[in-house]
Amino acid sequence: MISSHTISVLVDNEPGILARVVGLFSGRGYNIESLTVAETDSKENLSRITIVTRGTPMVIEQIKAQLDRLVPVHRVRDLTAEGPHIERELALVKVRSTGDKRVEALRLADVFRAKVIDAKTDSFVFEVTGNSDKVHTFIGLMENLGLVDVGRTGIVAMSRGGEAL
């Protein structure tokens, strides 16, 4: 019954909007698995928030209704419920190793189409992009190869096809 949903929320880019959204989740006991937010329309001053949350269908319905009720919220879309969509996440992964492990890390990075964006003789920073599974798997593989630091953006998502949010 409990499933994960990716929800896109179009909001006014104004002070306190993120606090409103996050406060709504904590205040009502919903959980946030991932949250990304940035301005997406500077002319209209709009930001797009992408939230991944989990819950029963009744809870997910509540979350959407509660979000929609916030005054600065323009639109709420449940991408998971409304048809096919794409999700992407970016991670920066720092690995410190030498010798075979270093070579193996670089080889795996190639397999995952991760880019090297910083290199020292004993370290790499990889940039890997993909769905969360891919990013997660890549990070898992690096654990034995000298993983020292990870930064993840959280998920951004969009529906397939020509329709806008």
Add this chain to the structure above:
Amino acid sequence: MKPEESATTGADLLVKALIDEEVEVVFGYPGGAVLPIYDSLFKQNRLRHILVRHEQAAVHAAEGYARSTGKVGVVLVTSGPGATNAVTGLTDALMDSIPIVCLTGQVPTHLIGNDAFQEADTTGITRPCTKHNYLVKSVEKLANTVHEAFYVARSGRPGPVVIDLPKDVLMNKHEYVAPKKPVQHKSYRPQVKPDPKKIEQAIDLLAKAKRPIFYVGGGVVNSGPKASKLLTQFVRTTGFPITNTLMGLGTYPASDRQFLGMLGMHGTYEANLAMYNCDVMVNIGARFDDRITGKLAEFSPRSKKIHVDIDPSSINKNVHVDLPIIGDATLVIEEMIKAWKARAPKVDQKALKAWWAEIETWRARNCLAYKPGGEIIKPQYALERLYHHIKDRDHYITTEVGQHQMWAAQFLKFEEPNRWMTSGGLGTMGYGFPAALGVQIAHPKALVIDVAGEASIMMNIQELSTAAQYRLPVKIFILDNQYMGMVRQWQELLHGGRYSESYMESLPDFVKLAEAFGAVGLRCHEPSKLDDTIKEMIAIDRPVIVDVLVDKAENCFPMIPSGAAHYDMLLGPEDRAARPVSEEGMVLV
């Protein structure tokens, strides 16, 4: 005129904006950060300011004003403690969907975040207890923000809105911007017109119903008096029974035979059993609150549920419904009446007759009956006598929170909406007296009575000073049982009679207390003198406290113990021993 000439200070702009929003009264308390506003108020005579004695009371007074008039209530408080004191009132207004605009002072913008004197993060603190809030950072935005705030407060599901006003913004100058009508908000546009298909489906369900019931709440009050008129018309046309929530009392005339009384934890036997046994339920403007549903798994298990609400987040929140209808109650009921007339459905009259016969057997249990008190005044008796003396007068009732509140809901009858003001969602002790002041301001000639307990009244007793200052002839009718009655009742029923801290020791002499504030105090402890005391109270054209000493041990019945189902009601003291409360129930409030 050149711009410089037409420019006015933020404080003057604010007052102008309030006047343009048709504000007549502001309830408030001054302080450093709002001095410019008080200066502007001093220089005009369109807006009346009512000085309360505590900011919480300012919000409750504005709530009373709003609920008895249908207008937006306005509050003005200073920064820091002024704002934090208002928080209980704001939360109360949020829970009961009352339109309030609360203006809070703030330290000047350059000091925000510096822990300045009387600084509090007001927008941060009030974010979860308002419908929306604003921090106005420049005077250019002030007038528009005020107009938007009024729109947000009154439209859709109403609620409290805070506008935080830094002192420099109040002193800077700018031109005034008048409100645009109709308001076109860029993102907040609540759906008020129902989907016609859903109306048709609702009529389908109603037409086929054999055991229907209307379950109506505060949303119908908020929709305006027309909604109650239409509701009454529709319910009478269908011949179906109707029950009200605590918040919905007055939306249907209580004296009508089709009215089953209030439902829920202290609702009537007939209302709760009808809810349990119905086959089609029409919920209009109620939210399946836990006081209403009791044990969710056994809440009206065999019914098709229609839920009319203006707030989509109320749908399927606690109870799954079969047919949600989003819209304003007035428009929805109007459409339902039209569709009903157009279709002229053949209701199964035989089934309806049988349903009514069943309901009448429940009604015959006379669940509100109580044992006469002999020489002691029973609280129920006090309210019956009170109702007898006020029923033909233009009257408004407010309450505090507890046993007296439930008895008032059971024993006072409401024939029209906006006459009954009680803290339903938040259950705020100390609500009733300041709310009554707000009602009296709006209706100077009416009889306004706060039905109180001796514990609750102490929570905003300082407002006697406000009542005296403005000569507000509010009547405080205290059912004085020397206990926090509802706490005592739960301790008796659930905690083995261990009356932990629920005894009100060292109560004041309420008669002398009233006199100290320039009000009138009366006391009554004999049933035979009660009528005379009530008559005397009504005759006095000043604030009055009536201290009615009632049975200390009386419990409020019927009662659905927490965690129990609708059919599992305690009807009186003899019921309770047989049925211990479940462990699940003990956890519930």
